Amino acid sequence: MTQSFRLESGGLINRDKKISFKFNGKNYYGYEGDTLASALIANGVHLIGRSFKYHRPRGFFGAGVDEPYAIVQLYRNGETEPNIKATEQELFEGLEAKSVNCWPSVNFDVGAINNFLKIFLPAGFYYKTFMWPKSFWYKIYEPFIRRAAGLGTASIKHDKERYEHKYEYCDVLITGSGPSGLASAYSAAKNGAKVILAEDKSRFGGTLLTSEVNIGNQSGKEWADSIISVLKEMPNVTVKNRSQVFGYYDHNMLVMSERISDHLPKTKKFHPKQRLWYIRAKEVLISSGSIERPIVFGNNDTPGVMLSSAAKEYMKVYGVLVGKKPLVFTNNDSGYETAIEFKKNGIDPIILDTRKEPQSEIIEEAKNMNINIKNSYVVVAAQGYKKVKSADIAKISDNKEELGSIENIECDCICVSGFWTPTIHLASQSGNKTKFNEDIDAFVPGISKQNEKTLGAANGIYTLEETLKDSFEKGNQLSKKITNNENKVSFPNVVEKKSTVHDKFWCVPLPKGKNYKRFLDFQNDVAVSDIEIALKEGYRSIEHVKRYTTLGMATDQGKTSNLNGLQLVSKIENKVVPAVGHTTFRPPYSPVSIGAIVGREVGKHSKPTRKSPMHSWHEKNNAVFVDAGVWLRPRYYKRGEENLFEASKREAKNVRTNVGVCDVTTLGKIDIKGPDAAELLNRVYTNAWLKLPVGKARYGVMLREDGIVMDDGTTTRISENHYHMTTTTAQAANVLSHLEYYLQLVWPELNVNVVSTTEQWAGAAVAGPKSREVLKKLFPNSDVSNEGLPFMGYMEADLFGVKAKIFRISFSGELAYEVNVESDNGYFMWEKIIEAGEEFGIQPYGTEALSTLRIEMGHVAGSELDGRTIPYDNSLEGLLNKKKDFIGKRSLSRKAFAAEDRQKIVGVVPLDKKTSIPEGSHLVKDSNAPLPNPKLGYISASCWSVEHDNPFSLAILKDGKNMIGEKLFVMSPLKNKVIPVEIVSSHYVDPKGERVRS
Amino acid sequence: MLHIKCPHCGMRSQNEFSYGGDATVKRPELGKEISDQDWDNFVYNRKSLRGKHWELWQHLSGCRQWIKVQRDTATHEIFKTLKANEEIS
Ligand SMILES: [Zn+2]
Numbered sequence A: 001m002t003q004s005f006r007l008e009s010g011g012l013i014n015r016d017k018k019i020s021f022k023f024n025g026k027n028y029y030g031y032e033g034d035t036l037a038s039a040l041i042a043n044g045v046h047l048i049g050r051s052f053k054y055h056r057p058r059g060f061f062g063a064g065v066d067e068p069y070a071i072v073q074l075y076r077n078g079e080t081e082p083n084i085k086a087t088e089q090e091l092f093e094g095l096e097a098k099s100v101n102c103w104p105s106v107n108f109d110v111g112a113i114n115n116f117l118k119i120f121l122p123a124g125f126y127y128k129t130f131m132w133p134k135s136f137w138y139k140i141y142e143p144f145i146r147r148a149a150g151l152g153t154a155s156i157k158h159d160k161e162r163y164e165h166k167y168e169y170c171d172v173l174i175t176g177s178g179p180s181g182l183a184s185a186y187s188a189a190k191n192g193a194k195v196i197l198a199e200d201k202s203r204f205g206g207t208l209l210t211s212e213v214n215i216g217n218q219s220g221k222e223w224a225d226s227i228i229s230v231l232k233e234m235p236n237v238t239v240k241n242r243s244q245v246f247g248y249y250d251h252n253m254l255v256m257s258e259r260i261s262d263h264l265p266k267t268k269k270f271h272p273k274q275r276l277w278y279i280r281a282k283e284v285l286i287s288s289g290s291i292e293r294p295i296v297f298g299n300n301d302t303p304g305v306m307l308s309s310a311a312k313e314y315m316k317v318y319g320v321l322v323g324k325k326p327l328v329f330t331n332n333d334s335g336y337e338t339a340i341e342f343k344k345n346g347i348d349p350i351i352l353d354t355r356k357e358p359q360s361e362i363i364e365e366a367k368n369m370n371i372n373i374k375n376s377y378v379v380v381a382a383q384g385y386k387k388v389k390s391a392d393i394a395k396i397s398d399n400k401e402e403l404g405s406i407e408n409i410e411c412d413c414i415c416v417s418g419f420w421t422p423t424i425h426l427a428s429q430s431g432n433k434t435k436f437n438e439d440i441d442a443f444v445p446g447i448s449k450q451n452e453k454t455l456g457a458a459n460g461i462y463t464l465e466e467t468l469k470d471s472f473e474k475g476n477q478l479s480k481k482i483t484n485n486e487n488k489v490s491f492p493n494v495v496e497k498k499s500t501v502h503d504k505f506w507c508v509p510l511p512k513g514k515n516y517k518r519f520l521d522f523q524n525d526v527a528v529s530d531i532e533i534a535l536k537e538g539y540r541s542i543e544h545v546k547r548y549t550t551l552g553m554a555t556d557q558g559k560t561s562n563l564n565g566l567q568l569v570s571k572i573e574n575k576v577v578p579a580v581g582h583t584t585f586r587p588p589y590s591p592v593s594i595g596a597i598v599g600r601e602v603g604k605h606s607k608p609t610r611k612s613p614m615h616s617w618h619e620k621n622n623a624v625f626v627d628a629g630v631w632l633r634p635r636y637y638k639r640g641e642e643n644l645f646e647a648s649k650r651e652a653k654n655v656r657t658n659v660g661v662c663d664v665t666t667l668g669k670i671d672i673k674g675p676d677a678a679e680l681l682n683r684v685y686t687n688a689w690l691k692l693p694v695g696k697a698r699y700g701v702m703l704r705e706d707g708i709v710m711d712d713g714t715t716t717r718i719s720e721n722h723y724h725m726t727t728t729t730a731q732a733a734n735v736l737s738h739l740e741y742y743l744q745l746v747w748p749e750l751n752v753n754v755v756s757t758t759e760q761w762a763g764a765a766v767a768g769p770k771s772r773e774v775l776k777k778l779f780p781n782s783d784v785s786n787e788g789l790p791f792m793g794y795m796e797a798d799l800f801g802v803k804a805k806i807f808r809i810s811f812s813g814e815l816a817y818e819v820n821v822e823s824d825n826g827y828f829m830w831e832k833i834i835e836a837g838e839e840f841g842i843q844p845y846g847t848e849a850l851s852t853l854r855i856e857m858g859h860v861a862g863s864e865l866d867g868r869t870i871p872y873d874n875s876l877e878g879l880l881n882k883k884k885d886f887i888g889k890r891s892l893s894r895k896a897f898a899a900e901d902r903q904k905i906v907g908v909v910p911l912d913k914k915t916s917i918p919e920g921s922h923l924v925k926d927s928n929a930p931l932p933n934p935k936l937g938y939i940s941a942s943c944w945s946v947e948h949d950n951p952f953s954l955a956i957l958k959d960g961k962n963m964i965g966e967k968l969f970v971m972s973p974l975k976n977k978v979i980p981v982e983i984v985s986s987h988y989v990d991p992k993g994e995r996v997r998s
Numbered sequence B: 001m002l003h004i005k006c007p008h009c010g011m012r013s014q015n016e017f018s019y020g021g022d023a024t025v026k027r028p029e030l031g032k033e034i035s036d037q038d039w040d041n042f043v044y045n046r047k048s049l050r051g052k053h054w055e056l057w058q059h060l061s062g063c064r065q066w067i068k069v070q071r072d073t074a075t076h077e078i079f080k081t082l083k084a085n086e087e088i089s
Helices: A036-042 A110-116 A125-131 A134-148 A179-190 A220-233 A308-318 A334-344 A361-368 A425-429 A464-483 A528-536 A542-549 A562-573 A594-598 A615-620 A644-657 A677-684 A732-746 A771-778 A823-840 A847-857 B036-043
Strands: A014-023 A026-032 A071-076 A079-085 A095-099 A163-175 A195-198 A237-240 A243-249 A253-259 A274-286 A290-292 A305-307 A326-330 A350-353 A372-375 A377-383 A390-395 A407-410 A413-417 A420-422 A433-437 A442-447 A452-454 A519-521 A623-628 A631-637 A660-663 A668-673 A697-703 A709-719 A722-727 A753-756 A761-767 A794-799 A802-807 A816-822 A904-910 A922-924 A937-945 A950-957 A967-972 A977-984 B003-006 B010-013 B018-022 B052-058 B066-072 B078-083
Touching (some): A014 A036, A036 A308, A163 A179, A163 A464, A163 A594, A179 A220, A179 A237, A179 A274, A179 A464, A195 A243, A243 A425, A274 A425, A274 A464, A274 A594, A290 A308, A305 A308, A308 A334, A308 A413, A326 A334, A326 A377, A334 A350, A334 A413, A420 A442, A425 A452, A442 A452, A519 A562, A528 A542, A528 A562, A542 A562, A615 A623, A615 A631, A615 A823, A631 A644, A631 A847, A644 A660, A668 A677, A677 A697, A677 A722, A677 A732, A709 A794, A722 A732, A732 A753, A732 B052, A732 B066, A761 A771, A761 A823, A771 A816, A802 A823, A847 A937, A847 A950, B003 B078
Parallel strands (some): A163 A195, A163 A274, A274 A452, A326 A350
Antiparallel strands (some): A014 A026, A071 A095, A290 A420, A377 A390, A390 A407, A433 A442, A660 A761, A668 A722, A668 A753, A697 A709, A761 A816, A802 A816, A904 A977, A937 A950, B003 B010, B018 B052, B052 B066, B066 B078
16 A cells, blocks of 8 residues: 555654554555654545444544544554543554444444434433333343444453553642643753653654744754753753653542553563552643644534644644645634645635724735635535535634535545634642633633643643743742752743634534534534423533533544533523533543553452462462462362362361361460550450450450440460460451550550561461370470460460470360461461471361361351451350440440340251251341341351261351240352351350360 | 642652541540530531531551641642641640
């Protein structure tokens, strides 16, 4: 293919470097420095996709971030990405892209039938048309819509690219490198401020790249280049291209996405694809410029209708003609600049100006170049289906309501300029109270909420001289506030052509008898008629009109449609635009890839992985691991062909008959020191703590102030003023914060210090009737007899030269000990225990066996202490001290908490002694009762009792106290199970607790 | 993301802190008789103000101190921060 629309010379592209790429399977060539859009237009490709709702043909409308049409599916280095704007995607060797929204192909599109079934898809069509009959939604409507509408397909493969996050602080952040951005960055930087200058595009300079101006005897582009090269050399300045500041958050935090590798065929080794910057800026200067506004007319979505500024950019930056018979339709002087550029490149444009007799320097220049100018003329409708072939034009009356006779003129593109809309998104996101500027028919930033100022075109200032003056001044002022420096830069001489006022005209009336679609939102296919319907149906608030019609809700967020939508609503409602108000701007300004937002926190890195010091032993011994919060814990140790059920049964049984060892390092540990430590414990726990002797442990339950159980654990008095508290694995962090809260804020008079020591100690629970024999071998010099180390006793001992702490506590309900050593010695301790236990048949056991053991003993854990139960519910009321006050005690006397038939923990056994009971099942009296079947309780934990060799569960049951012996049903609608059960005591094994004391 | 000045550590980002609710609520004294209504007010009832609000934050990933922060709940503006032992004035 030849680049038939490429100019022979000119542009900022590198014509020495040809680049090949593919679009919809066809091969093309472009040049280095092209975007996919400029390269396609150069090759005469104008049809790029189909529209969202009506599947009308779509071409190019803009040349950058404002593009509503040219969305493609991109293929790069074996990966694919949807929702890529061809106007932003830089060309690279081997690039492949495909149209979206086209099925089966862009030229023959079955979906275009929608276009002829318009009645099917009016405003609010999702809400109305597809509501009935309901059963049709899943089978017919939804699959149809999903296939017909959409902006590409997300890959379901793992994204191999790397995305990074970076945190940065600066004095002044400047968003955009047009004239205002460059001037303010230069003056702030020269005054010593730490500056970040961010440019969305690959080239710096903004409109300076396309406008005919002169600054300090240089062209706009030369001046931009010279400022950028100075800034790049300054140590206090960071200059970033391909970097878009897309969000303005609280306390002057802005987020910027830097596209590091998207313009390359593949990401370089050790480079990220994109980097997200979190920037905390003392001051922000918004220099985001403005976006040209369309004028609304019939069939204004036909490929070939585009913004006049985009047409100029394609010529000046890329050396590409968007058409060879251009029509320029304008209500202001900007259109003339585009026409002049055409003329300079040997193309004869026709200008249709809605104004009657405008006069200015630019218009004079166009006239001198013999450009055909038709005043008081409008485009009534574009003609052509896949590309503009001609335009129906007409004279328009002075009041802009009457059209003259329609003439048809041939053209291959219509370049539209309806004046400019300042890009106020960031200012609005910051909380700035925007105001309507009558002179430019658009909103501009008003009263700032944060440290932000808007410059130049983004602030509605449209002369270069004024822009530069203001920007130099603001850059200097703001930096002075921070650095106290007084280095002013001299103001350069500026030459620009003066322009005259624009015409407020924005929508061409329909000619009699014609019903052309006049589009406002090009990406979501919202036409003038849709807004009219919404208003007729009673929608008034602009936010409601937006949601009902989907105006401005596409991925371009209405960059080219919002203001015309507002104009229309205000016209129909007979209100002024500021009274209608604009919809809320929200981040991101432009779509950001999910990968960039997630950053490095993917896969294994999505959360930290904590391993105990004994982890490698577990791995070597076939442990199957389970996530326990951020910890990895052995769930069971697989032997041969065992499954989870078989292995955990074996392990649990071995604890009941011989001895087992379990890694309990993950248990939360808090060191408590100070003269008032006992008093703190006495207030935090529900039972009494003042008289606990040194060398003794005690089980305690702590409540929240609302009476709900927060956590349980044992705390040991190590010495007079020193305690060692244990918490559950899950609640460790919360308990520490809880203690700190009371010590720092509520009872600062208590002289106590608390610190987490969870990671400092490695712990092993040695449990089972033979555990004392193992202990004797491990600690031959210590008295670990029942007298020397009784139940709930504590001692320090020597483990073959390693200092160890022995707690005689039990979670399994067997005679048991917990041995702690400093983490570094954990592996040593574990090996010694296994070695010493060998002759007694010791086996390691995992969390599954641990659960089994505690469930059949009726020990509560996280599944019962779930933030909904009080001590009574868990049969822990015996631990409530009546004589003292403690956190949450007052709540327990509340009526519901003291109710006679309050829920209580019970045991549940299936009548057939075979069927396992799913956790989370409901308990009901009558399994055949009509729905909703009154629920009496729920199964909190289930196991296979190794003691009784049948299933056993714990349940929280209404009036559980009086239900022992009752026959109920367990129902699990999820598993479709109904199981007849008997309610028994929650202590299914050793109800008197003799074993732990043996 | 808010920028909170910890009175102990200086300006830090919000993600180092955790929120702790209304700082003006005083826990009733231990062991003292209290009506259901007063207890409910302490445990449950909060004003949910729009505007200036004294609230607690803990500098969890920093010095672990609980601090008092005066923040506008509508604009997020932070006016003042105090140490746990400093009285709200
Ligand atoms: Zn701090």
